[in-house]
């Protein structure tokens with residue numbers, strides 16, 4: 125009887141193998157710290173193999189205001205505090221980038237923070253820059269798209285745009301902090317929000333705060 129050579133299922137053998145490809149888009153709404161915390165979490169997450177980062181020109185303007193980071197040069201290093209092998213910064217106007225095509229596999233896209241301008245562009249299918257186009261692709265391919273909108277108060281146009289993207293399959297995930305987890309710093313607030321977003325796209329974080337658990341591991 126012929127011997128059977130054991131075959132190994134790579135996924136089973138290495139359950140933590142990096143396999144996820146994500147898009148992180150940063151637009152010109154206030155809250156640069158949320159984007160920076162998201163980048164840090166994705167950089168550290170062993171399940172994430174590749175992050176396509178797209179930063180709008182207006183987001184750069186907000187970075188300059190909130191972080192005193194100027195320009196696109198070495199942006200990932202400046203935000204992360206170190207170099208990254210997995211985070212790839214793409215040009216906002218490069219509608220020929222891989223994530224602009226549905227043939228390129230992407231597990232989920234997060235826009236954090238998401239300006240009302242980009243929300244409107246996505247809601248109306250404009251696809252006029254790489255962020256709008258990649259989001260459009262996620263919707264047509266029925267992939268996870270999370271729009272972390274930030275504005276207050278809201279006008280009726282913005283509310284209708286949120287309804288439109290929700291009907292098209294996106295999640296509207298407003299940048300709203302929590303306090304029941306007793307955050308000790310602005311970073312804590314941003315981190316907890318990021319953990320909630322990652323849980324929403326099936327990347328639960330081991331250090332995330334869970335309401336009802338006896339241990340508070342968020343600090």
Ligand SMILES: Cc1cc2nc3c(=O)[nH]c(=O)nc-3n(C[C@H](O)[C@H](O)[C@H](O)COP(=O)(O)O)c2cc1C
Nearest residue numbers: 151152153154180182183189239240241242274275
């Ligand atoms: C410091 C600063 C803060 C801003 N905050 C917001 C905001 O919280 N929400 C929003 O929708 N727009 C905000 N804006 C306006 C957007 O940046 C502007 O509408 C821009 O055109 C959005 O472009 P984008 O969606 O391509 O990034 C802000 C602008 C600046 C300079």
